[in-house]
Every structure is written in C-alpha cells, then in structure tokens.
Amino acid sequence: MATTALTPAATTYRTGLYEWLTTTDHKKIGILYLVNSFIFFGLGGLLALGVRAELAVPGLQFVDEQLYNQLFTMHASFMLFLFVIPILAGFANYVVPLQIGAPDMAFPRINALSFWMLPLAGIIMATGFLTGGGAAAAGWTSYSPLSQDAYSGTGMDLWIVAVVLIGTSSILGAINFLVTIFKMRAPGMTMFRLPILVWTALVTSVLVVLATPVLASALIMLFIDRNYGGHFFDPASGGNAVLWQNVFWFYSHPAVYIMILIGMGIVSEILPVFSRKPLFGYKAFVFATAGIGALGFSVWAHHMFTTGAVYLPFFSFMTFLIAIPTGVKMFNWIATLYRGQLTLSTPLLFALGFLSMFLLGGINGAFSAVVPVDFAIHDTYWVVAHIHYVLFGGSVFAVFAGVYYWFPKMTGRMLNETLGKIQFVVMFIGLNLTFFPQHQLGLSGMPRRIADYSSTAGWNDANLWSTIGSLLIAVSILPFFWNVFISLRGGSIAGDDPWEGNTLEWATSSPPPPYNFDRLPDIHSERPLFDARHRREAVPALTVGPDASGHAEISAALGRPHDSPDSGSLAKGMDRSHGQ
Amino acid sequence: MTTSERAMTVSRGTGADHGAAAGHGTGISNPILGMLLFITSEVMFFAGLFAAYFNVRAAAPAWPPADLADKLHILPLVGPATVLLVLSSFTCQIGVWAIRRNDRRGLVRAIGVTFVLGVTFLAMQAIDYALLYEDGLRLDSGPFGTTYYTLTGFHGAHVLGGVLMLGVVLYRGMAGQFSSRHHDMVEATSMYWHFVDVVWILLFSLLYLLPGTGGGH
Ligand code: HEM
Ligand SMILES: [Cu+2]
Numbered sequence: 001m002a003t004t005a006l007t008p009a010a011t012t013y014r015t016g017l018y019e020w021l022t023t024t025d026h027k028k029i030g031i032l033y034l035v036n037s038f039i040f041f042g043l044g045g046l047l048a049l050g051v052r053a054e055l056a057v058p059g060l061q062f063v064d065e066q067l068y069n070q071l072f073t074m075h076a077s078f079m080l081f082l083f084v085i086p087i088l089a090g091f092a093n094y095v096v097p098l099q100i101g102a103p104d105m106a107f108p109r110i111n112a113l114s115f116w117m118l119p120l121a122g123i124i125m126a127t128g129f130l131t132g133g134g135a136a137a138a139g140w141t142s143y144s145p146l147s148q149d150a151y152s153g154t155g156m157d158l159w160i161v162a163v164v165l166i167g168t169s170s171i172l173g174a175i176n177f178l179v180t181i182f183k184m185r186a187p188g189m190t191m192f193r194l195p196i197l198v199w200t201a202l203v204t205s206v207l208v209v210l211a212t213p214v215l216a217s218a219l220i221m222l223f224i225d226r227n228y229g230g231h232f233f234d235p236a237s238g239g240n241a242v243l244w245q246n247v248f249w250f251y252s253h254p255a256v257y258i259m260i261l262i263g264m265g266i267v268s269e270i271l272p273v274f275s276r277k278p279l280f281g282y283k284a285f286v287f288a289t290a291g292i293g294a295l296g297f298s299v300w301a302h303h304m305f306t307t308g309a310v311y312l313p314f315f316s317f318m319t320f321l322i323a324i325p326t327g328v329k330m331f332n333w334i335a336t337l338y339r340g341q342l343t344l345s346t347p348l349l350f351a352l353g354f355l356s357m358f359l360l361g362g363i364n365g366a367f368s369a370v371v372p373v374d375f376a377i378h379d380t381y382w383v384v385a386h387i388h389y390v391l392f393g394g395s396v397f398a399v400f401a402g403v404y405y406w407f408p409k410m411t412g413r414m415l416n417e418t419l420g421k422i423q424f425v426v427m428f429i430g431l432n433l434t435f436f437p438q439h440q441l442g443l444s445g446m447p448r449r450i451a452d453y454s455s456t457a458g459w460n461d462a463n464l465w466s467t468i469g470s471l472l473i474a475v476s477i478l479p480f481f482w483n484v485f486i487s488l489r490g491g492s493i494a495g496d497d498p499w500e501g502n503t504l505e506w507a508t509s510s511p512p513p514p515y516n517f518d519r520l521p522d523i524h525s526e527r528p529l530f531d532a533r534h535r536r537e538a539v540p541a542l543t544v545g546p547d548a549s550g551h552a553e554i555s556a557a558l559g560r561p562h563d564s565p566d567s568g569s570l571a572k573g574m575d576r577s578h579g580q
Numbered sequence: 581m582t583t584s585e586r587a588m589t590v591s592r593g594t595g596a597d598h599g600a601a602a603g604h605g606t607g608i609s610n611p612i613l614g615m616l617l618f619i620t621s622e623v624m625f626f627a628g629l630f631a632a633y634f635n636v637r638a639a640a641p642a643w644p645p646a647d648l649a650d651k652l653h654i655l656p657l658v659g660p661a662t663v664l665l666v667l668s669s670f671t672c673q674i675g676v677w678a679i680r681r682n683d684r685r686g687l688v689r690a691i692g693v694t695f696v697l698g699v700t701f702l703a704m705q706a707i708d709y710a711l712l713y714e715d716g717l718r719l720d721s722g723p724f725g726t727t728y729y730t731l732t733g734f735h736g737a738h739v740l741g742g743v744l745m746l747g748v749v750l751y752r753g754m755a756g757q758f759s760s761r762h763h764d765m766v767e768a769t770s771m772y773w774h775f776v777d778v779v780w781i782l783l784f785s786l787l788y789l790l791p792g793t794g795g796g797h
Contacts, residue, residue, distance in 0.1 A: 106610045175617040179610050213621045217628030224730055229720025232632055232730075238723040243635045247628055 024108035025514055026097050029115050031410060033090025034403070036119055037083045042477075043126070044078030047071050049474060052434075056467035058455035068451035069137035070129070070155070076140035077159065080259065081166045082122045084395050088262035089114075089173050091402050092201040094410065096177060098505035099195045101186025101523070103515045106179035110172050117169035125162035128155030135159070139449060141252070142222065144233035144244040149226040157226060160219045167212045167219075170258075174205035174212075181205075186504070188523030192286070195503045195526055196279060199286050200265030203293040207254045207261075210297070215251035218244065242309045249300035257296045259391060260358075261289060263398030264329060267351045270405050271333055272527075273499050274348035275340025281332045282526060288325035288332075295322045305371050306378045312371045319369040326362055330355070346420030347499075350401035353428055357393020361386060364439065379449075382442025388435045400424075400480070407487070408494030412510045415491060419483040426476035433469025437462035502527035615768035619775045622738070626779055629731055633786070636723040642794030644724050651717045652728075654788050661704040662784050665739075668697035669777040672746075672770045679753075682760035688753045691766075694773070695750055698743040705736050728787060735779055742776045745769045 020028060050071045054062050063071065093111065097104055105111045128135030133153020138146040147156055181194070181202050194202075222244070224230035231237045233244040272279045279285060298318045301310035333355055342348065364386045368374045377383065400423070407415050441462045446453060453459050497506040506529050508517050521532040608616075637643050644651070652658075672694040678686030709729075719729045749769050752758065758766055 107614065171618075171621050175614050175621070178617055179614050183608075183610050183613060209617055209621045210624050213625035214628040217625050217632070220734075221629070221632055221730065224719070224726065229718075230726040230730070231720070231723040232636065232726060238636065238640060240635055240639055243632060246635075247631065250628075 022112075024104075024112045026093050026105045026108065026111060027410070027512060027514075027516075029111050030090050030092075030094025032115055033086055033093055033118070036115075036122070037087035037090060040078045040082035040122055041087075044075050044083055045474060045477070047075035047078065049470060051075060052467040052470040054451055055453075055463050057464065058453055058460065060452050063451065065451045066134065066137065069139075069449070070135045072449060073136050073139050073159075074125070074128070077125060077136065077163075078122075079391075080140060080255075081163055082118065082125070084259045084391060084399075085166070085170065085255075086118050087399055088204070088259070088395070089170070091266060091399075091406070092177060092197070092204075092262055093173075095406065095505060096198050096201050097180060097184065098409075098508070098512065098516055099198050099503045100181065100184060100189050101504050101517060101520045102180060102184035103517070105176050106184055107176050111176055114169045114173040114176065117165050121162040121165035121169070124158050124165070128158045131155050131158070141248060142244075143248075144222065144225070144239070144241045145235065147222060147226075147244075148234050157223065160223050160226075164216050164219050167216045170208045170212050171216075174208035177201050177205040178209070186520050186523060188528075192283065193523060193526045193528075195265075196268035196282070196285055196289075197262065197265035197503075199289055200261040200268075203289050204258050204261045207258050207293055207296065211251045211254035211258075214247055215255075218247035218251070221247075242304070242307055245304050245307065246300070249303045250297075253300040253303065254293075254296045256390070257292055260395050260398075261292070263354070263395045263402075264289070266398045266402040266405070267333065267354050269503065270347045270351045270401055271336045273405075273501050274343045274345060274351070275337050276343075276500075277336055277340045278502075278527060278530075279332065280335035280338075281328075284328055285332050288328040291325040292322060295325070302369055302374075305374045316369055316371050320366070323362065323366060323369075330359060330362075345404075345499075346415070346417055346424060347401045347405040349421065349424045350397045350404065353424065354394055354397040354401060357389050357397060357431065361389030361391075361393055364389060377442050379447055380442035381438040381446045381448055384448050385435050385438035385442060388431075388438075392431055392435070400427075405499070406505075407484075408498045409505055409510045409512070411488060411491075412494055413487050413491030414494050414498060415487045416483050419479045423476050423479045423483070426472055426479075430469050430472030430474075430476055433472060434466050435469070437465045437469075441466075497529070500533070502530045504528055507532070609764050611764040611768050612771070615771050619771060622775065626734070629734060630782075630786075633727045633731060636727060637793075640723060640794070643792050645722060648717055648721065648724050649792070651712060651715055652788060657704050657708045657711075658784070658788065661701050661708075662780065664697050664704075665701045665777055665780050668694045668701070669774050671697065672773045675749075676763075676766055676770045679758050679763045679766050680760055684753065684756060684758065687758060687763075687766065688750065691746055691750045691753055695743060695746045698739060698746060698773075702736060702739055702743065705732070705739075731783055731787070735776070735783055738776050738779070742769070742773050745772060 020032065023029060023032075050063065051068070054060070054068055054071075093105070126135070131154040133155055135155040136142070136152065136159035138152050138156060142156070142159070145151065149156075181198060185194075221230065221232040225232050225234055225239070231239045233239045233241055235241050268279055268285065295318060299315060299322055301315040302319045304310050305312060305315070364382065368377060368383060368386060404415055404420055407413070441459055444458055446457070446459050453463075494510045496508065496510055498510075499506070503526075504517075504520065504523075505512070507521055521528045524531055671690050675687045675690030675694065678684075678690055717728065718725050720726070746769060749758075749766055752765070
C-alpha cells in the first residue's frame with residue numbers, strides 16, 4: 001500500500017510540548033484525555049490497593065478508619081469521575097469526527113477547554129489529602145449528613161468544586177459531540193449509517209446534557225449547606241437527607257450509562273471487524289441504546305429501596321424493564337460472533353472479556369433489583385461485586401479493547417500482541433479473583449465501606465483471595481505500560497488499516513493528518529470501507545474493463561468517483577452476501 | 581500517497597470544507613444549536629433547584645414560616661423589576677429582527693436598551709437583597725431563606741451572564757461586525773436572554789404568587 005510509506009516519525013505529532021498544550025485538534029485532545037485518564041486510573045488503582053491491603057486480614061494494620069474512608073472515597077471518585085467517564089469521552093473525541101468524516105469537532109476551542117478542566121479538577125480533588133481534615137471521606141455518593149460540615153472538612157469542599165468542574169467539562173463536551181454529530185457528518189453519512197460508537201456517543205451526550213446539570217445543582221446546594229448555613233439536606237434544621245439521594249441518583253443512575261454506553265460502542269466496533277461479519281441487528285442496536293438512555297431516567301430510586309421513601313414496585317419494574325434493551329444488545333453481540341471467522345487478537349479478547357463479565361454484572365445487578373433481595377444485600381459487598389463486574393469487567397475491558405484497537409491509528413504503530421494477551425489473561429484472572437468472592441462476602445452480610453471486620457465472621461478467606469486478586473490486577477497493568485512504551489518506539493508499522501476495518505477512520509493515514517481526510521470514500525452503508533474494499537473485487541466481475549485489475553489498494557478504490565450509478569447498491573449487495 | 585504528495589494536493593481548507601458539507605443547508609447553524617443544547621442543560625440545572633425547593637417546601641410545617649411571613653414584597657422593587665425584565669425580552673427580540681433586516685443601527689439601539697434593562701434588574705435585585713437582609717431574611721434562616729436566596733441568586737448569576745453576553749453583542753454591533761447573514765451570536769444571545777426571562781417568570785410566580793401553606797398567609 002502506498003499510503004503506508006507514511007512513517008509515524010514523519011507526522012505532525014512530534015512538534016513539541018507547546019503544540020500539545022495549545023492544541024485544538026480533536027485527535028490530540030482525544031489522546032490527552034486518554035493519557036490524563038490513565039494517570040488517574042493509576043492513582044485510583046494505588047488507592048484501591050491501599051483499601052485491599054487493609055482488608056486482607058482482620059485488624060487495622062496500615063491505616064485508621066478516617067484514612068480508610070478517604071482511600072475508598074478517593075478511589076471511587078478518581079475511577080468514576082476522572083477515569084471512566086473522561087476516557088470514554090476521550091475515545092469519542094478521537095474517533096467520532098473520524099468516523100463521521102468530519103475534519104474536527106464543531107467547537108475545537110471549547111473542546112480544548114473541556115479537556116483542560118479535567119486535570120485541574122483532578123488536582124483540586126487530590127489536594128484534599130494535604131488539608132487538615134484530609135481528603136473527602138463521605139464516599140463517592142457523599143450522602144448527607146455525612147457530607148455536611150459537621151462531619152467532613154475542607155477536602156469535601158474541594159471534592160465538590162472538582163466534581164462541579166468535571167461536570168461542566170462533561171456538559172460542554174456533550175454539547176460539542178451533539179452538534180458535531182448532527183451537523184458535521186460527511187455527505188452520505190445519514191443517521192442510520194452512523195457507526196454504533198457514534199450512536200453511543202450521541203446517547204451518552206444526551207444523558208450528560210440532561211443529567212449532569214442536576215448533579216451540579218445538587219453539589220452547589222451541598223456547598224451552600226456546608227459553607228453558608230444552608231438547609232437543603234440537613235434534617236437537623238428542616239432539610240431533607242433523602243432529597244440528596246434523590247437528586248444524586250437522578251444523575252448517577254443515568255451516569256452509570258454514561259460510564260458504559262461508549263464502552264458498548266467500542267465493543268460493537270470491534271466484534272464485527274474481528275469476526276468478519278456486519279453487526280447483527282444494527283437498527284435494533286440503535287433503538288436499544290436509545291431505549292436504555294430513556295429508561296435510565298426512570299430507575300434512579302433502585303439505589304434507595306431501603307430508605308422506605310420510594311415507590312418500590314414502580315422502580316423495581318422499571319429496573320427490570322431496562323434489562324430488555326440490554327439483553328437485546330447482548331443477543332446482537334453474540335449473534336455477531338456466531339459463525340464469524342474470529343481472529344483472536346487482543347482487541348477481540350478484551351471485547352470477549354467485556355461480554356462475559358458484563359453479563360455477570362447484569363445478572364448480579366438483577367438480584368439487587370428484586371426489592372426483597374435488595375433489602376438483604378443493599379450496602380453489602382454484593383453491590384461492590386456488581387459495580388466492579390459492570391465497571392471493571394465492562395467499561396475497563398472495553399477501554400483496553402479500544403486502546404489495542406485504535407493505538408495503531410493514533411500512533412501508526414501496532415501494540416505487541418504477546419504482551420497484550422499476557423495482560424488480558426492476568427487481568428481476567430485477577431478481576432475474577434478479586435470480585436467473585438465478594439458475592440459470597442455480600443451474601444454473608446459483610447457491609448461495604450468498613451475498614452475492619454471480626455476474625456470470627458467467616459469473611460477471612462474471601463477477603464484474602466480478594467486482596468491477592470487485586471495484586472494480580474496491578475501486575476497485569478505492568479505489561480500494558482511496557483507494551484505502550486516499547487511499541488511507541490519500535491512497534492511494527494501499522495499502515496492505514498491494519499485490521500481491515502469497516503469505518504472511515506481506517507480510510508486515512510495512521511496517524512491521520514490534522515484535517516483528517518484527503519478524500520472520503522462514498523458512503524452507502526454503516527460500513528463504507530467494507531464497501532470500498534469489496535467494490536474493487538466486485539467491479540472486475542461486472543464491468544470488464546482495461547483498468548479493472550489496476551486497483552489493488554483501497555486508497556485507489558476510495559479515490560475513484562462513482563463507477564456507475566448503481567455502485568452503491570452493488571456495495572449493499574456485497575454487504576449482505578458477506579453477512580451470511 | 582506520501583506526505584509530500586499530500587501536502588501538494590490537498591490544502592487544509594479543502595479538508596475542512598469536505599467534512600462541513602453536510603452541515604450546509606440543514607437550517608440551524610452550529611453556534612445556535614450549541615446554544616439550544618446549552619439552554620437545555622440549564623433547564624435541567626434549574627429543574628434540580630426547583631425540585632429541591634418543592635421538596636423542602638412540602639416538608640415544612642408552614643411556608644413561609646411564621647417568623648418570616650410577610651418579608652417578601654412585590655412592591656416597590658420586585659414587581660417593577662419583573663416588568664423591566666419581561667420588557668427587555670421584547671427589546672432584545674427587536675434587536676434580532678433589526679439585524680435580520682441588516683439594520684445595524686436598530687440592532688445597537690435595541691441591544692443597548694436591553695443591556696440597560698438587564699443592569700437595572702440586577703441593581704434592583706441587589707437593593708432588594710440588602711433590604712431583605714436587614715429585615716432578617718438570610719441565607720441561613722431556615723429552608724425558606726436558603727431556597728429563596730439560592731434560587732434567586734442563581735437566576736441573578738444567569739442574568740449577569742446574559743448581561744455580559746449582551747455587552748459583547750453591543751460592542752461587536754457597534755464595531756459593525758454583524759449583518760443580516762452573519763449574526764449567530766445575536767440570535768444565540770437572545771435565546772439565552774429569553775430563557776433567563778422565562779426562568780424569572782417561573783420563579784416570581786413560585787416565590788411571590790403561589791399562596792403559602794400552613795401558616796395562614
Ligand atoms: C441489567 C443491568 C443492571 C441492573 C439491573 C442494575 C441494578 C442495580 C441496583 C438495583 C443497584 C443498587 C444496589 C444497592 O445499592 O442495593 C445497583 C448499583 C450500582 N450499579 Fe447497577 N445495575 C445494572 C447495570 C449497571 C451498569 C451497566 C453499571 C455501570 C456501568 C452499574 C453501576 C452500578 C453502580 C456504580 C452501583 C452502586 C452505586 C453505589 O451505591 O455506590 N450498574 N445496580
Ligand atoms: Cu442504578
């Protein structure tokens with residue numbers, strides 16, 4: 001392929017620190033998002049190791065209760081607000097404009113602003129550790145009255161400020177995505193030809209625009225309570241503690257979809273490519289995504305069953321209802337794999353990890369959705385197991401699948417497959433070793449958020465296994481960092497389209513030029529590259545001409561104008577036949 | 581294609597044009613769609629505050645509580661301020677209509693009036709705050725005071741934001757930067773201003789017109 005003559009060293013990516021600090025290029029901003037998020041992933045991971053170390057055996061060995069509370073609060077806050085949410089936005093930042101054939105986001109400077117608020121917020125939140133009272137310690141849920149000034153210090157205020165900043169960043173980013181997706185699509189890229197990742201970014205953005213401001217309002221009210229003698233959430237003075245839970249979960253349940261939908265999008269991009277089939281049931285998938293988004297607003301109180309202040313049958317029913325679109329997706333993914341020609345590369349491995357772990361997370365979530373069962377397992381380690389199967393087994397696996405999938409596009413170099421597989425296997429085992437025993441801990445009544453437990457409660461073994469598992473997870477990160485390090489310097493050259501992808505980002509060089517595309521292929525389906533690739537095979541058979549054999553590379557096929565009026569339907573025909 | 585070939589055959593501009601092509605002719609412009617979405621998020625922000633208001637109000641034994649009853653007065657300040665703000669929505673719209681006709685002078689005049697009305701509203705609210713404060717209605721005087729100042733305060737902050745935007749529009753309008761074809765910022769600012777106005781009408785009805793409960797007022 002001629003285009004692969006473009007070596008990574010020859011690109012505009014090596015133009016210095018200043019360029020990176022001032023860039024408004026969505027691709028660089030996307031990479032900044034990823035790097036920043038991985039830093040907080042590392043920090044959050046260290047905090048988690050602190051938590052697991054303390055819990056390995058009964059007794060207080062390393063930290064006191066106060067510090068323990070800070071550890072788990074900051075762990076969750078880093079992981080949710082500064083890792084999962086931003087890194088998915090980072091993938092979307094990098095990929096969405098490319099996949100819709102746009103030169104950049106709609107508002108590039110606002111895009112840069114959205115990013116730079118994140119490290120700032122992270123620093124503000126982390127400085128809590130330096131204040132007298134320590135960092136925020138009321139849990140990532142910051143329930144009142146625990147989060148009121150009587151019980152928590154300056155770290156809590158810094159936490160509030162940081163989360164408001166992150167929320168603002170998300171909102172601006174979401175508006176940017178929506179305008180980009182609605183207004184910047186290349187000719188031919190209709191809504192029902194959008195790649196699934198773009199759809200998930202769209203629905204996520206709608207959720208952010210509608211839900212995140214509510215969190216901002218709740219946080220500001222909490223801030224007023226704490227600092228200006230307000231009376232919103234403090235029951236001692238006419239406020240209402242359950243009100244906090246209502247506004248918080250009105251945001252945070254939709255937020256769990258903000259934390260997974262783009263991950264589902266990533267997986268939905270990868271499965272078809274690595275099983276050489278189109279995604280099964282494209283439209284069903286789109287509607288399921290939209291359905292999850294809409295239903296997501298009607299289930300928040302399943303986090304509050306035990307408050308006695310919510311209408312149980314309604315919220316339980318709606319929670320089960322939401323399992324339907326999720327099940328549709330599961331079905332579509334599996335049907336996509338079914339009888340595909342699977343290539344077991346690292347991206348697919350992580351995608352398969354996602355499928356299996358997310359399925360488990362959905363099943364154990366469904367237990368909590370049954371009200372009487374939830375009365376027994378609410379606030380126990382069962383819930384901790386649930387959130388880690390969906391968020392680690394789900395979102396984090398999707399993130400790694402995405403890294404392995406798009407790293408070649410971002411850098412022009414492949415990641416090492418062997419190291420990738422080692423990482424996957426160790427991480428997969430570590431994850432299950434850490435979190436599967438927590439089901440049993442939950443069932444036998446171990447509450448979450450405790451620093452110590454009795455040695456006679458029967459929780460010793462499972463806790464020790466869990467801690468060992470967490471060390472395994474930490475170990476699994478090492479080959480990943482090493483992989484990135486060596487591949488950036490000496491990984492094999494990727495070329496434009498190392499995976500034979502379906503979507504437009506693979507139609508340009510790796511990494512793409514600042515303006516993204518020299519020219520775009522015709523877009524007649526959600527898999528324009530597939531169409532382009534197969535048109536050149538199909539054309540000779542149908543239009544026997546002198547130049548029919550001269551197009552041995554995609555870029556040539558891409559550059560060609562319409563061969564004939566029906567080249568679009570031809571591509572569609574190919575599409576179907578290939579789909580078996 | 582090699583890098584040098586690319587550099588020769590494709591300029592930055594054509595790449596950008598290509599991607600933006602779908603945006604042409606589909607009506608609404610990017611900044612205006614962005615503003616509409618931003619307003620949507622603001623609606624949700626206020627929805628959160630309103631929800632909290634209704635919640636603490638419903639939980640209170642009396643609203644307003646006996647010691648704070650009769651503190652809020654429509655006259656002499658709040659009523660007239662409301663009228664001015666509603667009026668300013670109209671003047672703002674007149675400005676938009678003017679620039680759509682390419683009437684730059686009309687735009688500047690109308691936005692100037694709107695700007696002054698906005699500032700006046702803020703000044704009247706500040707005076708009202710001072711009076712209320714002296715009268716004993718404070719941010720920390722129970723849920724009543726907390727919700728009153730939080731809701732009106734956040735609205736006031738949005739008015740301030742709107743006034744700043746109007747100031748920029750005014751400045752750019754005087755510099756002749758808008759025309760009937762290029763005035764997205766005018767349209768977007770006016771949308772925002774209307775939104776701020778609508779929020780105030782809701783707030784005013786809620787805080788001043790809705791009858792109290794429990795205490796007999
Ligand atoms: C079929 C899908 C799901 C169902 C039925 C479900 C159900 C539930 C229920 C009922 C709870 C509350 C348990 C309790 O506190 O007693 C819960 C908690 C939670 N879920 Fe899910 N869930 C599902 C999917 C997800 C997904 C996809 C995510 C995120 C990616 C997620 C993240 C969480 C988190 C973070 C919590 C714990 C919040 C906390 O208290 O700290 N869930 N889930
Ligand atoms: Cu939930």
